[in-house]
Every structure is written in C-alpha cells, then in structure tokens.
Amino acid sequence: MKKRRTVIRTVILLVLGGAVAYTLYANLTKDNIQKVEIGKMAPDFVLVDREGEQQRLSDYRGEGVFLNFWATWCKPCEREFPYMETQYQRYKDQGVHVLAVNVSESDVAVDKFIERHNLTFPVVIDKDGQVQTAYGINPLPITFLVNPDGEVIKSHTGELTEDKIQEYMELIKP
Amino acid sequence: MNEVKCECGHVNPHGTILCESCGRILDDKEKDKQLLDMRYEGSARRSQTYNKTIIDKIWNFFSSVKVGVWLIVLTLGASALGTILPQEMYIPPVMPASEYYEDQYGWVGKLYYELGLHNMYGSWWYLILIASIGVSLVICSLDRVVPLYRALKTQRVSRHEGYLKRQRLFGISDTADADMDLEKIKQKLKAKRYNIREENGNLLAEKGRFSRWGPYVNHVGLIIFLVGGMLRFVPGMYVDQILWVREGETKVIPGTDGQYYLTNNDFILEIYDKETDDEVFDAAIDRVGTVVKNYQTNATLYQKKGNTIPGEKPELEKIKDKEIRVNEPLKIDGFALYQVDYKRDELNKMLFRLENKQTKESYGNITIDLFDPQTEFDLGNGYYVEVMSYFPDFEFDGEGDPTTKSRIPNNPAFVFNMVTPENPDGEVSFVAIQQTIEPLGDNEYKMAFNGVETKDVSALTVRKDLTLWIISLGGAIFMIGVIQGAYWNHRRLWIRKMDGQIWTAGHTNKNWHGLKRELESVFDETGLPAPKDQLSEDKKE
Secondary structure, three states: OHHHHHHHHHHHHHHHHHHHHHHHHHHHHHOOOOOOOOOOEOOOOEEEEOOOOEEEHHHHOOOEEEEEEEOOOOHHHHHHHHHHHHHHHHHHHHOEEEEEEEOOOOHHHHHHHHHHHOOOOOEEEOOOOHHHHHHOOOOOOEEEEEOOOOEEEEEEEOOOOHHHHHHHHHHOOO | OOEEEOOOOOEEEOOOOEOOOOOOEOOHHHHOOOOOOOHHHHOOOHHHHOOOOHHHHHHHHHHOHHHHHHHHHHHHHHHHHOOOOOOHHHOOOOOOHHHHHHHHHHHHHHHHHHOOHHHHHHOHHHHHHHHHHHHHHHHHHHHHHHHHHHHHHHOOOOOOHHHHHOOOEEEEEEOOOHHHHHHHHHHHHHHOOOEEEEEOOEEEEEEOHHHHHHHHHHHHHHHHHHHHHHHOOOOOOEEEEEEEEEEOOEEEOOOOOOOEEEEEEEEEEEEOOOOOOOHHHHHHHHHHOOOEEEEEEEEEEEEEEOOOOOOOOOEEEEEEEEEEEOOEOEEEOOEEEEEEEEEEEEEEEEEEEEEEOOOOOEEEEEEEEOOOOOOEEEEEOOEEEEEEEEEOEEEEOOOOOEEEOOOOOOEOEEEEEEEOOOOOOOEEEEEEOOEEEOOOOOOOEEEEEEEEEEEEEEEEEEEEEOOHHHHHHHHHHHHHHHHHHHHOOOEEEEEEEEOOEEEEEEEEOOOHHHHHHHHHHHHOOOOOOOOEEHHHHHHHO
C-alpha cells in the first residue's frame, strides 16, 4: 500500500517535472539562434567574391576554412582583419583558407574596406541574408572553424587576437 | 496500522475523519464539535497523513491550497510588474535595450532592465511560477478528488446517529404512522428528481452529486490550457515574427524555412477626407485632425522551387497577389501575415548635381542608390564623378574619422572625387546631409544636393499558431467546470428510524436556503416536520 503510493506519486511528479523541464529547456534554447552545431557539417553556401569568382564552401573539402562574418561598421571586425591577413599569408600554402562573409552591405562600402586594409583573402557579400540565416548570425564578429571534413569544430563570437587566430588555424590545418 | 476499521465493519484509509460508509466519527477531536466539518466528506486527504519520504514532502508541498494561493498571488504580482514599462519586444529598435530603458526612464528604467523585468514573461523564474501553479493544480486536485469520490461512492444509506445529529439541518420527531409519511415524502422527493436509496426502512435522497466534480473539471480545463501554452515552445507549433519589407523588395518570410518569399509592391496609407468621404466622419476629422482610413500592403507571394543552397538565387514561383489590410491577412499554409506597422519615406536614393561654385553652372546629375551605390559616373565632356567612400549611417568615431553606425541609410555621407577639365586629378569633397567638408583645400566645384527619393517600408506580422484549438478546448472545459459547480448543488437528505422516532438530516455543499425551502415543501402536509437549521437556532438563543 505504502509502496504503491510512493510509486504513483513518484511517477506523477516525474511526468510533471519532465513537462516543466522541457518547457524551460525549450524556452531557453529558442533565443539561442545559433543554428550551427559543433561537430556537425557546416551549412553549405555559394557566394560570389569581389574578384567575381564563385566561392562554394564545400569546394574547400580537404582543406580547412576560417569562416568569418563581419561588417564595415563593426570595430572589432576591423581590428582583427590585419591579423587574419598576416596569418592567412602564413597558412594559405598549408591548406588553410580564410573566407570573410560581409553581412548585406553595399559593394562600394566593402570594396573600399578591402582596399583600405589590403586584404588578399576572398571576401563575399551575403546580400539577401540567406547565409546569415543559415548560420544564425546575430552579434559580430563571429568566426567558425571548418575542418577538412567540412565539419564545424569551433565557433567564436567576438574579437580575436593574433595568437588565437594562429591557434585556430593550426586546429583546422589538414 | 495503516487502515482504520469502523465499528460498522468498513475499512477506511488511515487519516479518515468520518467513516466512508456509515459516517461514524473516527477522529475524537471531531466529537466535541456540534457540527461536522463536511469538507471532502471527512475523507482522508493523503497529503495530510503521510509525510515520510522526500517524494511525500514534495507532494504535500504542492497539495497545500495555501501554497497554491501564494503561487497565484506571486504570479499576479509579477505579471503586474511586467506591465509597468514596455517589454523588450515592444520597444522601438532605435537602440539596444541596455541603453533604451535608462535613456527613457532614468534610474527606474535601469533597475527595470537589470532586474530582467524587460523580458519578464519569458524568464525562467516566471515560467517556473506558472509551472508550479500547474503542478499545484494537478496534485491538489488528485489529492482531493480521489478520496472524495471514494467517500461518495461508498456512503451507506443508514448513517450513524453521531453523523446525523451533527449535520446542520437536523430534526427528531415522533410519528404515529411512519411508513405512510415516508411514502408521501418519497413521492415528493421523486417529483423533485432526487435519487432515492432505501435500506432497512431508512432512506437517503440525493441529487446533483455531479456538481461536486465541477472544480476538478475546471482544473482539467486549466491544465489543458497550460499544456497548450507549453506546446508553443515546441518547434513548428507557434511562429510570431515580424517582417520589414521595403517597396520593391522581395524577402524570405521568416519561420517558413525559406519556402516562401514576399514582394512589397506598394504600401498605401489612406486618410479620411472631408471632401470625398461621407459627412458622418466630419465631426471626428474636426476633433482629431487626421484619421487613417486604411493601411495596406500590396504584396505578391512566391514559393521557392526546388532546393537551393544559401547564397544561390532561388527560383521563385508566383502563388498569388494579395492586398494585405488590417484584419485582412495573407494566409498560406497555416501562416497568416498581418499588416502591423510601417515606416514612411525611408531614404532610398539621393540626387546630386555637379556644380561650379562660382558660376553656379551645372555639369550633370547623378542618382545614388543608397542601398547599393554605383561608384563611377561619367557625365561627358571630361566631367566625371567617383564615389570614393560611402557611409550609410554616418558619424565621426573617437579618432575623428568618418565611420558608419549601421548599413541603414539613416544619415548618408559620401566622399566624392570630382574630375573636371580644370582639375584632371580631381577635387575631393566630403558630403553629408547639410554638411560639406573640403579636406584638401578650396574646391572649384561642388556636389550640390538635388533631392531625395524615398520609399515606404511595411511591417507584417508572421503568425502561425497550431495551439489555439487546444487553448480553446481548455477554456471551454474550464467554463463547463465553472457552470457545473455553480449552477447545481449537491443536496442530500437522510431519514432514519430510531426507536420509534424519525431522525432527519440534510446537507448541501452550497445554497442552504435553497435546500431548506425545498425540504419544507417536501415535508409539507406529511405530519413530519422538516429538519431545522441548527446554525440559525444558535443565533436565536
């Protein structure tokens, strides 16, 4: 009798607790718009870079991709770009690529920015925001590290130091 | 040990106050009272009796009505707090919430923001409060409805004398011909739709028992309502997003997984006009000034064909044209798009004229698309303008360099290089709204402002709600429970023969006046007096 009571009560409390826990979990994760999961395949995309060449993420299979989302008005983005450039020069022959995705700005703003900072890695503009939606981009800058198998192994929100960039490039070196 | 055996032979659960079968008083404390506490029929509310394991302790906490009431009071208080200042989702997107509240409401706003009240209804503690009310509802109900059901189901016709004489309506009378009187009473009770059970010449008449389940039906409705609310968090069940789309622009509809696109062909805002509209509107127009007649977005809906990967231009298939007005949404696939907001006259293009500062002579016009400016303009005859830099939302940064705050052209500024036959290397001019800077000395030419082109932006709410029918169902059951408990009463009459006397007792869960009047008419002309109200007798003394 007493045992039965404890079992019934435990089951009911577990069911109720489960429902509450699920609601809380679902509520907390609904704002977590970052849709890219670590360890999963990076969402593929195709954009044309400023040189007029198609950049398709999956074409880089077998090599590492340092995928950076940025805007010209974003000061931390501007500060980390020179470091990305120097590290790119160092690692591009070792199979690590940099792909900088601008968030829907005008061609002229982006071109002038590239000119000002002498950037040599490919820069693409996500005009209609599809890639940003696929990656769940909100605060900038944000960097995703895609390994040679095309999987996202790490993401970093916020400014990067030169040491960090180098450390990350080592991570995705084939 | 765990069970109580009554003298009548019925075995009651531990903690029972009145025997479920015969009504004999099992708890000695109750014997001193003149009237019985009839709540839950004196059954054993489990929570009141067992308190051994941690499970029991949690159970008992939520089983307490006192705790339930406190949870409701706390939730009410919190909900009220959340309405003092607008919630985050309703503030205009002019600045981040962290600055907005302090900027608008001073230290109160700052505190409000820091306490997290700006986003209260989605906060974990508010959800826990609501969830606790739900848990409390379930456990409170279970803990009461099960013993109550047992007690009402097992009740015997012949109740113990201690039970009868402690009922609020009670009477003893002598009668010459008990059987005839009883027969008359039975007929009258039947006419009043009582269910009558007899046992050894004793009688129990009962009606409206189902009204006792009203509160529990009501709680079931509430719980279904809460489950509906909970389902909104399940992906795909509920979408409530906003889509800002400029005239001429095509955008993906959020929440549809990139399946649907919408073009804003035109945004229309009409106001009532004294000349053309009916004169019944005149008074209102005089009083208020402008009265809006219509907000409308002429939209075209497209569906994406085939699979594309992000960044690829999707192939769109037109589904339909629709004029979206307030309360006339565009509906597709469970989604509804409502007209909700607008922004008029957003800067879209800026027009300039290359002009000689001295002669005021013009050498050609240029039009700059503020969302994607062309960079080179050849005006012919050796006149040439180049856009060297563009700042859509211009400001000077900390070091005095021009920079942009965002990509929205709120305050566009340009650096032009003007090439003329007189200055083949060009003259550099920085042009912002009502501001021209010539960084390399005096120029001969300038870019004179020549007007703007604007576009309206329309905001549509994208809404999908698959939980609505569950919430309505919960609400309907809630109301059924209220009606069931409010418009019916559970009335009982016991008649027992004791040593040549007739004992009568009556009980109802509410509306004692109604029961007394009903019993008076039942006992009228029978020779037996109706049971008296022991409470009002006390008052008279």
